[in-house]
Amino acid sequence: MSRFVMLIMWFIAVVGLTFAGVRFSGLLDSMLPPGEPEITRFSPEMTLPAQPNFYLVCGGGHCPPAIRKVESPVFPVSAAQLFSRIEELAAGMGGKVTFRNGETLHIRFVVRSPIFRFPDWVDLQASPVEDNTSQLLAYSRSVYGADDFGANEKRLKKFIAQLSALTAGARASQ
Known part of the structure; x- marks a missing residue:
């Protein structure tokens, strides 16, 4: 082999090896602090970032006009039951809960990308629709970068699918 290749x-x-040492020591987490955004208030007046590094799940007129969103399905459980299931699933996402309010049925956590440990904020809230039905209000956004390369959309759509599967059995047991 030539010296250049060596x-x-x-x-x-x-x-x-340097990256592995930094990555697995937890140093990246301290180098990329998530900050602490204001508590999300889902409403048509909600302020959204100008750059495409977020995704919304809304229903019932709770969200502003945005291209990066999907309508929430109606779940066959009460908002309190939906919140319990949201908490179950959120625990499995590997994030750190920073806010939980059982009265407003709102939970917030920070989750980090697996390799480079970039932080994303995720707000999830259960919202009643009618008797024993509810919807998910969700807002996932990246702290760093102008584009999330679809990571927030993928995260929330996967969450909706898991939540739908978890609440599907509730319909049969009622």
Whole structure:
């Protein structure tokens, strides 16, 4: 092998080992602090970022006009039951809960990307629709970067699918 190829291989090994050390030491988490945004109030007047690094799930006129959103399905459980299921699923997302309000049925957590540990904020709230039915209000947004490359949309659509599966059994048991 030429010296140049050996030098390149050595450089790649050093950079890789340095990144692994920083990544797994928790240093990236302190280098990329999530901050603490204001508590999300789902409403048509809600302020959204100008850049496409967020995604919304809304229903019942709770959200502003936005391209990056999907209508929430109506779940066959009360808002309190939906909130319990939201908490179950949120625990499995690997995030750190920073806010929980059982009265407003609102939970917020910060979740980090698996490799580079970029933080994203996720707000989830159960909202009543009619007797024993409810909807999910959700807002997922990236702290860093002008684009999320679809990560927030993917996260919330996966969450809706899991929530739908978890509440489907409630319909049969009622």
